[in-house]
Amino acid sequence: MKLSEKETEILEILEEDSRLTAETISKMIGLSVEETEKLISGLEEKKIIVDYATTIDWKKVDGHEGVTAMIDVKVAPKRGVGFDEIAERIYRFNEVKSVYLMSGAYDLSVVIEGKTMTDIARFVSEKLSALDSVLSTTTHFILKKYKHDGVIFDQDDKDKRIVVSP
Protein backbone atom coordinates (compact mmCIF):
# COMPACT_ATOMS: atom_id res chain seq x y z
CA MET A 1 0.00 0.00 0.00
CA LYS A 2 1.37 3.37 -0.99
CA LEU A 3 1.24 5.87 1.86
CA SER A 4 1.67 9.63 1.88
CA GLU A 5 4.81 11.17 3.34
CA LYS A 6 2.88 12.41 6.38
CA GLU A 7 1.41 8.96 7.03
CA THR A 8 4.87 7.39 6.93
CA GLU A 9 6.09 10.06 9.33
CA ILE A 10 3.26 9.29 11.74
CA LEU A 11 4.18 5.60 11.65
CA GLU A 12 7.84 6.31 12.33
CA ILE A 13 6.94 8.60 15.24
CA LEU A 14 4.42 6.21 16.82
CA GLU A 15 6.70 3.21 16.40
CA GLU A 16 9.20 4.98 18.61
CA ASP A 17 6.76 6.33 21.16
CA SER A 18 3.11 5.31 20.93
CA ARG A 19 2.21 7.51 23.88
CA LEU A 20 2.63 10.78 21.98
CA THR A 21 -0.72 12.50 21.54
CA ALA A 22 -2.19 13.47 18.20
CA GLU A 23 -1.67 17.08 19.27
CA THR A 24 2.07 16.64 19.78
CA ILE A 25 2.43 14.63 16.59
CA SER A 26 0.54 17.28 14.65
CA LYS A 27 3.14 19.85 15.69
CA MET A 28 6.00 17.53 14.78
CA ILE A 29 4.78 17.00 11.23
CA GLY A 30 3.15 20.37 10.61
CA LEU A 31 -0.50 19.36 10.23
CA SER A 32 -3.60 20.34 12.17
CA VAL A 33 -4.70 18.14 15.06
CA GLU A 34 -7.84 17.08 13.14
CA GLU A 35 -5.89 16.10 10.03
CA THR A 36 -3.45 14.13 12.15
CA GLU A 37 -6.23 12.33 14.01
CA LYS A 38 -7.86 11.45 10.70
CA LEU A 39 -4.64 10.00 9.30
CA ILE A 40 -4.06 7.95 12.45
CA SER A 41 -7.58 6.49 12.39
CA GLY A 42 -7.12 5.69 8.70
CA LEU A 43 -3.90 3.79 9.46
CA GLU A 44 -5.68 1.92 12.25
CA GLU A 45 -8.60 1.01 9.99
CA LYS A 46 -6.26 -0.28 7.31
CA LYS A 47 -4.59 -2.43 9.99
CA ILE A 48 -1.23 -0.80 9.20
CA ILE A 49 -1.18 0.29 12.81
CA VAL A 50 -2.04 -3.09 14.27
CA ASP A 51 -1.74 -2.47 17.97
CA TYR A 52 -0.24 -0.15 20.58
CA ALA A 53 1.64 -2.56 22.81
CA THR A 54 3.93 -1.97 25.79
CA THR A 55 7.15 -3.89 26.24
CA ILE A 56 7.25 -5.21 29.80
CA ASP A 57 10.03 -7.08 31.50
CA TRP A 58 7.79 -9.48 33.45
CA LYS A 59 10.84 -11.29 34.79
CA LYS A 60 11.20 -8.41 37.25
CA VAL A 61 7.71 -8.91 38.67
CA ASP A 62 7.29 -11.52 41.41
CA GLY A 63 4.88 -14.27 40.45
CA HIS A 64 5.05 -13.30 36.75
CA GLU A 65 8.36 -14.86 35.78
CA GLY A 66 6.86 -17.21 33.16
CA VAL A 67 8.59 -19.31 30.53
CA THR A 68 8.98 -18.62 26.83
CA ALA A 69 9.87 -21.24 24.22
CA MET A 70 10.59 -21.08 20.51
CA ILE A 71 9.41 -24.16 18.70
CA ASP A 72 10.61 -25.21 15.26
CA VAL A 73 7.68 -26.97 13.61
CA LYS A 74 7.83 -29.12 10.48
CA VAL A 75 4.48 -29.48 8.77
CA ALA A 76 2.99 -31.03 5.67
CA PRO A 77 1.48 -28.22 3.57
CA LYS A 78 -1.90 -28.83 2.00
CA ARG A 79 -2.85 -28.44 -1.63
CA GLY A 80 -4.57 -25.12 -2.25
CA VAL A 81 -3.98 -23.51 1.14
CA GLY A 82 -0.24 -24.17 1.54
CA PHE A 83 0.88 -23.33 5.05
CA ASP A 84 -1.83 -20.82 5.84
CA GLU A 85 -4.38 -23.28 7.17
CA ILE A 86 -2.06 -25.00 9.61
CA ALA A 87 -0.56 -21.66 10.65
CA GLU A 88 -4.03 -20.44 11.51
CA ARG A 89 -4.78 -23.61 13.48
CA ILE A 90 -1.68 -22.89 15.52
CA TYR A 91 -1.95 -19.13 16.07
CA ARG A 92 -5.51 -19.37 17.36
CA PHE A 93 -4.24 -20.83 20.65
CA ASN A 94 -3.89 -18.11 23.28
CA GLU A 95 -0.54 -19.45 24.49
CA VAL A 96 0.93 -18.82 21.06
CA LYS A 97 2.51 -15.35 20.95
CA SER A 98 3.89 -15.42 17.41
CA VAL A 99 4.01 -17.61 14.35
CA TYR A 100 6.37 -17.10 11.41
CA LEU A 101 6.73 -19.06 8.18
CA MET A 102 10.44 -19.71 7.76
CA SER A 103 12.84 -20.63 4.99
CA GLY A 104 15.36 -23.35 5.81
CA ALA A 105 15.33 -26.51 7.90
CA TYR A 106 11.80 -26.22 9.30
CA ASP A 107 8.57 -24.51 8.30
CA LEU A 108 6.97 -22.62 11.15
CA SER A 109 8.61 -20.85 14.04
CA VAL A 110 6.19 -20.70 16.96
CA VAL A 111 6.74 -18.67 20.12
CA ILE A 112 4.86 -19.88 23.17
CA GLU A 113 4.50 -18.39 26.62
CA GLY A 114 3.45 -20.35 29.67
CA LYS A 115 3.69 -20.16 33.45
CA THR A 116 5.95 -23.20 33.80
CA MET A 117 7.94 -25.57 31.63
CA THR A 118 5.31 -28.21 32.30
CA ASP A 119 2.67 -25.93 30.76
CA ILE A 120 4.70 -25.67 27.61
CA ALA A 121 5.54 -29.37 27.48
CA ARG A 122 1.85 -30.14 27.81
CA PHE A 123 0.92 -27.71 25.05
CA VAL A 124 3.49 -29.19 22.68
CA SER A 125 2.55 -32.81 23.28
CA GLU A 126 -1.20 -32.42 23.62
CA LYS A 127 -2.05 -29.57 21.26
CA LEU A 128 0.68 -28.90 18.78
CA SER A 129 1.96 -32.40 17.98
CA ALA A 130 -1.59 -33.69 17.89
CA LEU A 131 -2.39 -31.60 14.81
CA ASP A 132 -2.62 -33.73 11.66
CA SER A 133 -0.25 -31.71 9.53
CA VAL A 134 2.47 -31.37 12.16
CA LEU A 135 5.30 -33.76 11.36
CA SER A 136 7.79 -32.83 14.09
CA THR A 137 8.64 -30.21 16.74
CA THR A 138 11.87 -29.03 18.35
CA THR A 139 11.43 -26.91 21.49
CA HIS A 140 13.98 -24.30 22.63
CA PHE A 141 13.44 -22.58 25.97
CA ILE A 142 14.50 -18.94 26.26
CA LEU A 143 16.79 -18.50 29.23
CA LYS A 144 17.16 -14.73 29.25
CA LYS A 145 15.86 -11.85 27.17
CA TYR A 146 18.52 -9.23 26.41
CA LYS A 147 16.84 -7.34 23.61
CA HIS A 148 13.30 -7.71 22.31
CA ASP A 149 11.83 -6.01 19.23
CA GLY A 150 14.62 -3.46 19.18
CA VAL A 151 14.41 -2.69 22.88
CA ILE A 152 17.34 -3.47 25.17
CA PHE A 153 15.94 -4.64 28.51
CA ASP A 154 18.56 -3.29 30.85
CA GLN A 155 19.70 -0.27 28.92
CA ASP A 156 21.51 2.49 30.77
CA ASP A 157 19.85 5.47 29.11
CA LYS A 158 20.93 8.12 31.56
CA ASP A 159 21.82 11.42 29.90
CA LYS A 160 25.58 11.67 30.27
CA ARG A 161 25.94 15.16 28.84
CA ILE A 162 26.89 18.20 30.88
CA VAL A 163 23.84 20.42 31.56
CA VAL A 164 24.90 23.50 29.67
CA SER A 165 27.47 23.69 26.88
CA PRO A 166 28.24 26.17 24.09
Place this chain on the structure above:
Amino acid sequence: MKTINTYLSKTVMDIKPSGIRKFFDLAAKMDGVISLGVGEPDFVTPWNAREACIISLEQGFTSYTANAGLYELREKISEYLYKQFDLQYDPGEEIIVTVGASQALDIAFRSIINKDDEVLIIEPCFVSYAPLVTLAGGKPVSVSTFGENEFKVDTNELERHITSKTKAIMLCTPNNPTGTVLSKKELEAVADIAKRYDLLVVADEIYAELCYEKEYVSMPSIEGMKERTILISGFSKGFAMTGWRLGYVAADRTFARAMLKIHQYSVMCAPTMAQYAAIEALQNNRDDVEYMRKSYLRRRNFIVQSLNEAGLYCHIPGGAFYAFPSIKSTGLSSEEFAEKLLLQEKVAVVPGSVFGKSGEGYIRCSYASSMEQLQEAMKRIHRFVESLY
Protein backbone atom coordinates in the same frame (compact mmCIF):
# COMPACT_ATOMS: atom_id res chain seq x y z
CA MET B 1 57.02 37.74 44.47
CA LYS B 2 54.75 40.03 42.45
CA THR B 3 50.95 39.54 42.50
CA ILE B 4 50.44 36.28 40.77
CA ASN B 5 48.25 37.84 38.04
CA THR B 6 51.12 39.89 36.72
CA TYR B 7 52.77 36.72 35.45
CA LEU B 8 49.90 36.12 33.03
CA SER B 9 49.88 37.13 29.40
CA LYS B 10 48.05 40.37 28.83
CA THR B 11 46.11 38.84 25.97
CA VAL B 12 44.73 36.09 28.16
CA MET B 13 43.93 38.54 30.95
CA ASP B 14 41.85 40.60 28.53
CA ILE B 15 39.72 37.65 27.42
CA LYS B 16 36.44 37.38 29.28
CA PRO B 17 35.33 33.95 30.45
CA SER B 18 32.35 32.59 28.52
CA GLY B 19 28.95 33.73 29.84
CA ILE B 20 27.73 30.16 29.53
CA ARG B 21 29.80 29.17 32.52
CA LYS B 22 27.49 31.00 34.93
CA PHE B 23 24.44 29.06 33.82
CA PHE B 24 26.31 25.83 33.87
CA ASP B 25 27.31 26.41 37.49
CA LEU B 26 23.80 27.38 38.48
CA ALA B 27 22.00 24.55 36.66
CA ALA B 28 24.50 21.86 37.62
CA LYS B 29 23.72 22.42 41.31
CA MET B 30 19.95 22.00 40.94
CA ASP B 31 17.92 18.80 40.90
CA GLY B 32 15.17 18.03 38.39
CA VAL B 33 16.39 20.52 35.81
CA ILE B 34 15.33 20.00 32.21
CA SER B 35 18.19 21.34 30.19
CA LEU B 36 17.66 22.96 26.83
CA GLY B 37 21.13 24.37 27.25
CA VAL B 38 23.06 21.50 25.77
CA GLY B 39 25.03 22.18 22.62
CA GLU B 40 25.43 18.57 21.59
CA PRO B 41 23.35 15.68 20.22
CA ASP B 42 21.30 13.56 22.61
CA PHE B 43 22.23 10.48 20.59
CA VAL B 44 25.14 8.33 21.63
CA THR B 45 27.67 7.64 18.84
CA PRO B 46 26.38 4.74 16.69
CA TRP B 47 27.70 1.45 18.01
CA ASN B 48 29.61 0.43 14.89
CA ALA B 49 31.81 3.55 15.18
CA ARG B 50 32.40 2.90 18.88
CA GLU B 51 33.23 -0.71 18.09
CA ALA B 52 35.72 0.29 15.40
CA CYS B 53 37.54 2.32 18.04
CA ILE B 54 37.58 -0.63 20.45
CA ILE B 55 38.94 -2.93 17.76
CA SER B 56 41.67 -0.45 16.84
CA LEU B 57 42.74 -0.46 20.49
CA GLU B 58 42.65 -4.26 20.66
CA GLN B 59 44.81 -4.44 17.58
CA GLY B 60 47.30 -2.08 19.13
CA PHE B 61 46.86 1.00 16.93
CA THR B 62 47.96 3.25 19.73
CA SER B 63 50.76 5.22 18.09
CA TYR B 64 50.80 8.60 16.28
CA THR B 65 49.34 8.99 12.83
CA ALA B 66 50.65 11.29 10.10
CA ASN B 67 50.34 14.93 11.21
CA ALA B 68 47.43 15.53 8.88
CA GLY B 69 45.71 12.34 10.02
CA LEU B 70 45.39 8.80 8.66
CA TYR B 71 45.50 8.95 4.88
CA GLU B 72 42.57 6.56 4.67
CA LEU B 73 40.47 8.93 6.76
CA ARG B 74 41.43 11.96 4.70
CA GLU B 75 40.53 10.04 1.57
CA LYS B 76 37.13 9.19 3.06
CA ILE B 77 36.59 12.83 4.10
CA SER B 78 37.47 13.94 0.58
CA GLU B 79 34.98 11.48 -0.97
CA TYR B 80 32.36 12.52 1.56
CA LEU B 81 32.78 16.25 0.88
CA TYR B 82 32.46 15.55 -2.83
CA LYS B 83 29.40 13.35 -2.52
CA GLN B 84 27.46 15.42 0.02
CA PHE B 85 28.50 18.96 -0.80
CA ASP B 86 30.04 18.85 -4.27
CA LEU B 87 33.45 19.97 -2.99
CA GLN B 88 36.80 18.82 -4.31
CA TYR B 89 39.71 18.64 -1.89
CA ASP B 90 42.89 16.66 -2.40
CA PRO B 91 43.23 14.26 0.55
CA GLY B 92 47.02 14.42 0.28
CA GLU B 93 47.43 18.16 0.62
CA GLU B 94 44.20 19.94 1.36
CA ILE B 95 42.66 18.19 4.36
CA ILE B 96 43.90 18.12 7.97
CA VAL B 97 42.23 16.03 10.66
CA THR B 98 42.02 18.10 13.84
CA VAL B 99 41.09 17.85 17.51
CA GLY B 100 37.50 18.90 16.99
CA ALA B 101 36.35 21.77 14.82
CA SER B 102 37.56 24.03 17.64
CA GLN B 103 41.20 23.27 16.95
CA ALA B 104 40.52 23.61 13.23
CA LEU B 105 39.32 27.16 13.92
CA ASP B 106 42.40 27.87 15.99
CA ILE B 107 44.88 26.84 13.30
CA ALA B 108 42.81 28.57 10.64
CA PHE B 109 43.01 31.93 12.44
CA ARG B 110 46.63 31.52 13.43
CA SER B 111 47.63 30.72 9.85
CA ILE B 112 46.13 33.88 8.34
CA ILE B 113 46.23 36.60 11.01
CA ASN B 114 49.01 39.13 11.32
CA LYS B 115 49.07 41.40 14.33
CA ASP B 116 45.99 43.66 14.42
CA ASP B 117 44.36 42.13 11.34
CA GLU B 118 40.62 42.36 11.66
CA VAL B 119 38.21 39.46 11.33
CA LEU B 120 34.53 40.21 10.80
CA ILE B 121 32.52 37.98 13.04
CA ILE B 122 28.90 37.58 12.14
CA GLU B 123 26.89 37.48 15.35
CA PRO B 124 25.10 36.00 17.21
CA CYS B 125 27.57 33.14 16.98
CA PHE B 126 29.46 30.39 18.73
CA VAL B 127 31.40 31.73 21.71
CA SER B 128 34.91 30.76 20.55
CA TYR B 129 35.39 32.80 17.40
CA ALA B 130 36.27 36.16 18.91
CA PRO B 131 38.62 34.83 21.65
CA LEU B 132 40.43 32.64 19.11
CA VAL B 133 40.97 35.63 16.83
CA THR B 134 42.29 37.62 19.79
CA LEU B 135 44.61 34.78 20.83
CA ALA B 136 45.93 34.69 17.26
CA GLY B 137 46.86 38.37 17.63
CA GLY B 138 43.99 39.71 15.55
CA LYS B 139 41.07 41.94 16.27
CA PRO B 140 37.56 40.50 16.22
CA VAL B 141 34.99 42.90 14.78
CA SER B 142 31.34 42.15 15.54
CA VAL B 143 28.86 42.35 12.70
CA SER B 144 25.27 42.07 13.88
CA THR B 145 22.43 40.19 12.27
CA PHE B 146 18.82 40.73 13.27
CA GLY B 147 15.85 38.67 14.31
CA GLU B 148 13.53 40.68 12.05
CA ASN B 149 15.58 39.30 9.17
CA GLU B 150 15.83 35.76 10.60
CA PHE B 151 19.49 36.44 11.41
CA LYS B 152 20.53 36.29 7.76
CA VAL B 153 23.76 38.13 6.96
CA ASP B 154 23.06 41.79 6.36
CA THR B 155 25.50 42.67 3.56
CA ASN B 156 25.24 46.43 4.17
CA GLU B 157 26.10 45.90 7.80
CA LEU B 158 28.97 43.62 6.75
CA GLU B 159 30.36 46.10 4.25
CA ARG B 160 30.10 48.94 6.73
CA HIS B 161 32.63 47.23 9.01
CA ILE B 162 35.28 46.60 6.38
CA THR B 163 38.50 48.58 6.84
CA SER B 164 41.96 48.39 5.31
CA LYS B 165 42.86 45.97 8.10
CA THR B 166 40.06 43.49 7.41
CA LYS B 167 41.43 40.08 6.57
CA ALA B 168 38.57 37.63 6.77
CA ILE B 169 34.88 37.00 7.37
CA MET B 170 33.89 34.38 9.95
CA LEU B 171 30.67 32.70 8.90
CA CYS B 172 28.74 29.83 10.42
CA THR B 173 25.91 28.08 8.56
CA PRO B 174 23.75 26.43 9.83
CA ASN B 175 24.32 28.79 12.71
CA ASN B 176 24.73 28.17 16.40
CA PRO B 177 22.73 29.70 18.18
CA THR B 178 20.17 30.97 15.62
CA GLY B 179 19.80 27.83 13.46
CA THR B 180 19.80 30.10 10.41
CA VAL B 181 20.93 28.55 7.14
CA LEU B 182 22.19 30.71 4.29
CA SER B 183 20.84 29.94 0.83
CA LYS B 184 23.00 29.84 -2.28
CA LYS B 185 21.98 33.38 -3.16
CA GLU B 186 22.82 34.66 0.32
CA LEU B 187 26.19 32.93 0.26
CA GLU B 188 26.88 34.45 -3.14
CA ALA B 189 26.21 37.90 -1.73
CA VAL B 190 28.82 37.32 1.00
CA ALA B 191 31.19 35.76 -1.56
CA ASP B 192 30.78 38.83 -3.73
CA ILE B 193 31.91 41.09 -0.89
CA ALA B 194 34.83 38.78 -0.10
CA LYS B 195 35.99 38.96 -3.71
CA ARG B 196 35.43 42.69 -4.05
CA TYR B 197 37.46 43.52 -0.94
CA ASP B 198 39.86 40.61 -1.35
CA LEU B 199 38.92 38.90 1.92
CA LEU B 200 39.08 35.32 3.06
CA VAL B 201 36.14 33.42 4.52
CA VAL B 202 36.42 31.04 7.43
CA ALA B 203 33.32 28.87 7.04
CA ASP B 204 32.25 26.86 10.05
CA GLU B 205 29.95 24.20 8.60
CA ILE B 206 29.97 21.79 11.52
CA TYR B 207 26.13 21.62 11.42
CA ALA B 208 25.95 21.03 7.65
CA GLU B 209 24.48 17.55 8.10
CA LEU B 210 21.64 19.00 10.16
CA CYS B 211 20.00 21.12 7.49
CA TYR B 212 16.24 20.92 7.00
CA GLU B 213 15.99 23.12 3.93
CA LYS B 214 15.56 21.66 0.47
CA GLU B 215 19.17 22.20 -0.39
CA TYR B 216 22.33 22.83 1.59
CA VAL B 217 25.03 24.86 -0.13
CA SER B 218 28.58 24.92 1.15
CA MET B 219 30.57 28.16 0.87
CA PRO B 220 33.57 26.76 -1.02
CA SER B 221 31.22 25.34 -3.67
CA ILE B 222 30.36 28.92 -4.71
CA GLU B 223 32.29 29.89 -7.81
CA GLY B 224 35.71 31.31 -7.07
CA MET B 225 35.39 30.68 -3.33
CA LYS B 226 37.37 27.49 -2.84
CA GLU B 227 40.65 29.41 -2.99
CA ARG B 228 39.30 32.03 -0.54
CA THR B 229 37.64 29.75 1.99
CA ILE B 230 38.92 27.76 4.91
CA LEU B 231 36.27 25.13 5.56
CA ILE B 232 35.82 23.96 9.13
CA SER B 233 33.85 20.83 9.91
CA GLY B 234 33.93 17.61 11.87
CA PHE B 235 32.11 14.64 13.26
CA SER B 236 30.66 16.08 16.47
CA LYS B 237 27.18 17.14 15.44
CA GLY B 238 26.07 15.15 12.40
CA PHE B 239 27.64 11.89 13.56
CA ALA B 240 26.97 12.43 17.28
CA MET B 241 30.68 12.25 18.15
CA THR B 242 31.27 15.33 20.32
CA GLY B 243 33.40 13.69 23.00
CA TRP B 244 35.77 12.15 20.46
CA ARG B 245 37.14 15.58 19.62
CA LEU B 246 37.51 14.94 15.94
CA GLY B 247 37.14 17.56 13.25
CA TYR B 248 38.89 18.61 10.09
CA VAL B 249 39.81 21.61 8.05
CA ALA B 250 39.83 21.70 4.27
CA ALA B 251 41.43 24.46 2.27
CA ASP B 252 43.55 25.27 -0.73
CA ARG B 253 47.00 23.71 -0.28
CA THR B 254 48.72 27.03 0.45
CA PHE B 255 46.55 27.50 3.54
CA ALA B 256 46.63 23.80 4.41
CA ARG B 257 50.43 23.74 4.41
CA ALA B 258 50.56 26.74 6.74
CA MET B 259 47.96 25.24 9.08
CA LEU B 260 49.79 21.93 9.09
CA LYS B 261 52.89 23.67 10.47
CA ILE B 262 50.93 24.95 13.47
CA HIS B 263 49.10 21.66 13.86
CA GLN B 264 52.25 19.53 13.86
CA TYR B 265 53.96 21.66 16.48
CA SER B 266 50.96 22.12 18.75
CA VAL B 267 49.13 18.79 18.75
CA MET B 268 51.16 16.47 16.46
CA CYS B 269 48.02 14.66 15.31
CA ALA B 270 44.43 13.99 16.31
CA PRO B 271 43.83 10.95 18.56
CA THR B 272 44.42 7.76 16.60
CA MET B 273 41.54 5.70 18.00
CA ALA B 274 39.05 8.46 17.24
CA GLN B 275 40.31 8.53 13.66
CA TYR B 276 39.55 4.83 13.25
CA ALA B 277 36.05 5.39 14.57
CA ALA B 278 35.59 8.22 12.07
CA ILE B 279 36.61 6.01 9.14
CA GLU B 280 33.90 3.57 10.15
CA ALA B 281 31.37 6.38 10.65
CA LEU B 282 31.97 7.78 7.18
CA GLN B 283 31.80 4.33 5.66
CA ASN B 284 28.71 2.92 7.34
CA ASN B 285 26.67 5.53 9.18
CA ARG B 286 24.88 7.34 6.35
CA ASP B 287 21.52 5.90 7.42
CA ASP B 288 22.08 6.82 11.08
CA VAL B 289 22.95 10.40 10.15
CA GLU B 290 19.76 10.63 8.11
CA TYR B 291 17.73 9.08 10.92
CA MET B 292 19.08 11.62 13.42
CA ARG B 293 18.46 14.50 11.02
CA LYS B 294 14.82 13.47 10.63
CA SER B 295 14.41 13.10 14.35
CA TYR B 296 15.77 16.63 14.98
CA LEU B 297 13.55 18.01 12.25
CA ARG B 298 10.40 16.70 13.94
CA ARG B 299 11.49 18.03 17.29
CA ARG B 300 12.28 21.38 15.69
CA ASN B 301 8.75 21.58 14.28
CA PHE B 302 7.34 20.78 17.69
CA ILE B 303 9.42 23.24 19.68
CA VAL B 304 9.04 26.15 17.25
CA GLN B 305 5.26 25.86 17.22
CA SER B 306 5.12 25.40 20.99
CA LEU B 307 7.31 28.46 21.64
CA ASN B 308 5.17 30.58 19.33
CA GLU B 309 2.06 29.36 21.12
CA ALA B 310 3.66 30.34 24.42
CA GLY B 311 4.00 33.85 23.07
CA LEU B 312 7.73 33.75 22.37
CA TYR B 313 8.10 34.57 18.69
CA CYS B 314 10.48 32.18 17.00
CA HIS B 315 11.54 32.07 13.34
CA ILE B 316 11.84 28.64 11.75
CA PRO B 317 15.52 27.70 12.03
CA GLY B 318 16.68 25.92 8.87
CA GLY B 319 19.35 23.84 10.56
CA ALA B 320 21.36 22.78 13.64
CA PHE B 321 19.35 21.86 16.78
CA TYR B 322 18.59 25.25 18.26
CA ALA B 323 15.50 27.40 18.41
CA PHE B 324 16.21 31.07 19.09
CA PRO B 325 12.98 32.70 20.24
CA SER B 326 12.57 36.37 21.07
CA ILE B 327 11.77 37.15 24.68
CA LYS B 328 11.47 40.89 24.08
CA SER B 329 7.72 40.81 24.74
CA THR B 330 8.41 39.89 28.37
CA GLY B 331 10.40 43.05 29.00
CA LEU B 332 13.19 41.04 30.60
CA SER B 333 16.79 40.92 29.45
CA SER B 334 17.82 37.54 28.09
CA GLU B 335 19.96 36.91 31.15
CA GLU B 336 17.14 37.80 33.56
CA PHE B 337 14.74 35.60 31.60
CA ALA B 338 17.10 32.62 31.67
CA GLU B 339 17.88 33.01 35.33
CA LYS B 340 14.25 33.41 36.39
CA LEU B 341 13.14 30.52 34.22
CA LEU B 342 15.77 28.30 35.77
CA LEU B 343 14.91 29.24 39.35
CA GLN B 344 11.14 29.29 38.90
CA GLU B 345 10.55 26.36 36.54
CA LYS B 346 13.87 24.51 36.45
CA VAL B 347 14.35 24.79 32.73
CA ALA B 348 17.85 25.71 31.61
CA VAL B 349 18.28 27.77 28.44
CA VAL B 350 21.18 29.96 27.35
CA PRO B 351 20.70 33.74 27.20
CA GLY B 352 21.24 35.04 23.67
CA SER B 353 23.54 37.79 24.89
CA VAL B 354 26.22 35.14 25.47
CA PHE B 355 26.48 34.81 21.68
CA GLY B 356 27.01 38.48 20.95
CA LYS B 357 25.33 41.83 21.39
CA SER B 358 22.71 41.13 18.72
CA GLY B 359 21.66 38.00 20.62
CA GLU B 360 20.22 40.17 23.40
CA GLY B 361 16.46 39.77 23.61
CA TYR B 362 16.62 36.11 22.60
CA ILE B 363 17.29 32.78 24.28
CA ARG B 364 18.81 29.64 22.83
CA CYS B 365 16.77 26.48 23.34
CA SER B 366 18.47 23.30 22.22
CA TYR B 367 15.97 20.67 21.10
CA ALA B 368 18.49 17.84 21.27
CA SER B 369 16.42 16.27 24.05
CA SER B 370 13.77 13.55 24.15
CA MET B 371 10.21 14.44 23.15
CA GLU B 372 9.19 13.62 26.70
CA GLN B 373 11.55 16.28 28.05
CA LEU B 374 10.68 18.79 25.36
CA GLN B 375 6.97 18.47 26.04
CA GLU B 376 7.51 19.04 29.74
CA ALA B 377 9.90 21.94 29.09
CA MET B 378 7.38 23.63 26.79
CA LYS B 379 4.68 23.29 29.44
CA ARG B 380 6.94 24.91 32.00
CA ILE B 381 8.03 27.72 29.68
CA HIS B 382 4.40 28.44 28.81
CA ARG B 383 3.51 28.59 32.50
CA PHE B 384 6.53 30.81 33.17
CA VAL B 385 5.68 33.31 30.43
CA GLU B 386 2.10 33.51 31.68
CA SER B 387 3.33 34.20 35.20
CA LEU B 388 5.13 37.30 33.91
CA TYR B 389 1.95 39.09 32.89
